Amino acid sequence: MNEKIQLHDFVEIEYTGKLADGSVFDTTNEKVAKEHHLHNPKHQYKAAVVCVGERQLLPGLDAQLVDKELGKEYTVTIAPEKAFGKRDIKQVKIIPMDMFRQHNVQPQPGLQVDVDGEMGLVTRVSGGRVMVNFNHPLAGKEVVYFYKVLRKVTDQKEKVTAFLSAILRLPVEAMKIEVKDDAATVTIPGELPAQISTVLAQKLVQLTGLKDILFKKEEVKK
Numbered sequence: 001m002n003e004k005i006q007l008h009d010f011v012e013i014e015y016t017g018k019l020a021d022g023s024v025f026d027t028t029n030e031k032v033a034k035e036h037h038l039h040n041p042k043h044q045y046k047a048a049v050v051c052v053g054e055r056q057l058l059p060g061l062d063a064q065l066v067d068k069e070l071g072k073e074y075t076v077t078i079a080p081e082k083a084f085g086k087r088d089i090k091q092v093k094i095i096p097m098d099m100f101r102q103h104n105v106q107p108q109p110g111l112q113v114d115v116d117g118e119m120g121l122v123t124r125v126s127g128g129r130v131m132v133n134f135n136h137p138l139a140g141k142e143v144v145y146f147y148k149v150l151r152k153v154t155d156q157k158e159k160v161t162a163f164l165s166a167i168l169r170l171p172v173e174a175m176k177i178e179v180k181d182d183a184a185t186v187t188i189p190g191e192l193p194a195q196i197s198t199v200l201a202q203k204l205v206q207l208t209g210l211k212d213i214l215f216k217k218e219e220v221k222k
Helices: 028-036 097-101 155-168 194-208
Strands: 009-020 024-025 048-051 071-080 092-097 112-115 120-128 127-131 143-150 177-181 182-190 211-219
Touching: 009 155, 024 028, 028 177, 048 155, 092 097, 097 127, 155 177, 155 182, 194 211
Parallel strands: 182 211
Antiparallel strands: 009 024, 009 048, 009 143, 071 143, 092 127, 112 120, 120 127, 177 182
């Protein structure tokens, strides 16, 4: 019997997400992305390294991983509340046309807009009012995921790299991570606020078993 996955294991997982009609909306497989016209040349398609139980996947998929076997293929159907959320009528808002004019934007149905840092979709334009839906495009939909956990990640550097890349939304190549004597030094572009770096360091110590995590700002070469 294959080894089973436990809570807070770091694992490498490949997956494909589909809607009830069979249409693919998410995948780690480049071939599948091309076949379903989802391919983005700027996106790197490969299996993802995640920490089980840390919500780095959809809640309904993340919760499914515990006690699953490595190398075995699984299918899970996820209800809206454990996927992209239920559709909330309060997230459909009326915004004055003047707000768009101030930013030289001509709203029309289907246009994706950023309003005060929140992404929404214009659904209707009527007179001086614009209806914008701030629900996730897949809110209210049941989704199906096909997945396989390829391996457990045991290398401490790979764990730290994967976790910070996901949390900070930084490409792996933008970080320099050195692990020595149960401590990791993380060099990143820009400087993290002390409160954030402290919380991240504590979390990584808890998840990886390392004794110390030090964040450093990358020095700009003159």
